[in-house]
Amino acid sequence: MSEPAGIPASGDLSQFLAQTPAGSATTLSSSPWGANVEVVADSPYFSASRRICRHLTVTRRSNGDRLAAVACKSGEGAWFTSRLVTALYNGAETW
Template sequence: MPKTSFLVVRPARMLLAALSMAVISGCATSYPSGSASQQQRYVLNDDSAKPILDESVNGFLDQTPAGGVISVANSPWGDNVEIVADESYLAASGRECRRLQVIGMSGEARRALVCKASSEEWVNQRVITQTAEGRL
């Protein structure tokens, strides 16, 4: 009988040893390193965000406090709109972002989202989720 139990225990020990090696080798895996700005560029390169080319809108987004308003003749959200900026925040991507309320000539308001792509340029992000109250 001792021989039979030895045959059963040995494969179990071998399996346990193999699993332990797999777990340990997973801990030793190296991941690409790089600065936050390199990783940020990678995110933006794969992103469908559209740059905001209007210098006055970029300046407004950089400097205005929450509740600030600007009227623009041409924007990514249409012509002759009023833009109301919410407070900026740090997104999970590490970028500075701002929610916007865009009010058209007819008075209809819609939400927009912009994030900082570089030290001077903001990009118009696609809004993914929205609550029933119209807030992101």
Template sequence: MQRKFTRALLIGSVLALVGGCSSMQNSLPFSKSHADYQAPSVTQPSLPNEIGKLLTEASISQIFQVTPSPWGDQVELRLDAPYFAATGQTCREFSVLRTSGVVSRHLACEHAAGRWLEVRLITETASTSAGN
């Protein structure tokens, strides 16, 4: 009798533990897949076609003179290597050198064939990205 009670208690404990863990799965911040990723709004303006073409086709560390651009006239872009983000999108970091000598880092991801949107670098806060 004691043995049956212990066995029933053990099985009940295991079931409660498994049930509790499975109910927590969707509440954990890291439990979402990349399919749950919310892409930037469709209304967000994409980067100009000329810049999108550079991001798609240019090789690493090439420097391009771009005018006009979202960062001002006559800026230089230096492109890093493209990579596949966890969202499944192709992304690319790049530097922008303004005529004033100020260099800023940027990140863009391809959201449709040839349509690139600038996104906030994960190392930036909203206040530091506003100054770029």
């Protein structure tokens, strides 16, 4: 099994993903999606690649634009984030 593609999550984001229940939100001054964003995490689930992943909704606090993303945990325990490609097709992404 190869390691996940994506951007490594920061310490604050990794801790949030590892410890918070579904529906929790955090505000990050710096993130893979830019500055000053709110991240809401869905429930953890096991992906087809046998990794623990979480769907995320990322909102820019400056203008309310939203982005759908996913974060998955590597075998070493690090979290990686990437865009949720299906959101481009179903209209869930506005930026």
